[in-house]
Amino acid sequence: MAGTALAPVAAYCLMARRREGNVTSFGDMFARDLSQRAGLVVEAAAFADRYRVGGHLDDLQAFVGALDQVSRDSLDAVVADGIDLTYAADDSGSHIGLPGGPFLALAAAARLPLSTVLAEAQESYQVALHDMRVDGCAPGV
């Protein structure tokens, strides 16, 4: 029965919290912070799952962090031109394997360098996690 007893708390932590009368999820907090931080239009629903968001950020950081400066600047120039690489394919029609999930489209729509959006999103991720902890939710929830 312990699982049943904990369910309301877990649901609270995972799905929502009440702040100033508004129900706010991780996605809402993340989207709001990133919007304010970078001046982006961020749709909370696309970032509702903190684990998926964290995974995309980790993957993108691993990729971008391993690039040399010239490669990183070149990629930034393309994305900042508004090119959405989400479905970018090579000559054979295969996906080119660029990680980042919704952050690729977000950066392209905002016409910002991918590395800039990554850095801002990492900050917003930490803020959103912190806000959830402050509300009494365990970090792992």
Add this chain to the structure above:
Amino acid sequence: MDARQVSEWDDFIRCVDGTDAAVAQFLRAEGLTAFHGGEELALTAVRAVLGWWDGLDPTVRSAISFSGPGLSAAATTRLGTIVAESGAVTSAGLAAADVAADMGLFLGTLLPRFDIGFLAGASAGCL
């Protein structure tokens, strides 16, 4: 004996022509236009573009191939700056910004026509 001197650029174009006539034709026309007829700078620029391309991360290279035809003039100018700086391209009498702008102009005409991999393939062994 023909006393006329054959430039390094002419030599290069003739070599490329033996591999891919369309690329050679493009370089002969657009290469010199972008660099205001300066053969030496055009050749240096082609070397820089190929060096940049060769050094790019393969996924980034694919991203540029994918997006190349759709890039704006501002983006090709930015890429031109990256190429010029990474290849340390300079030209006597030209400011670095002018060289970068010319490089951007060259990329702006190249990318909608050819994947840079085409240029690299056609130029292999010619530089």
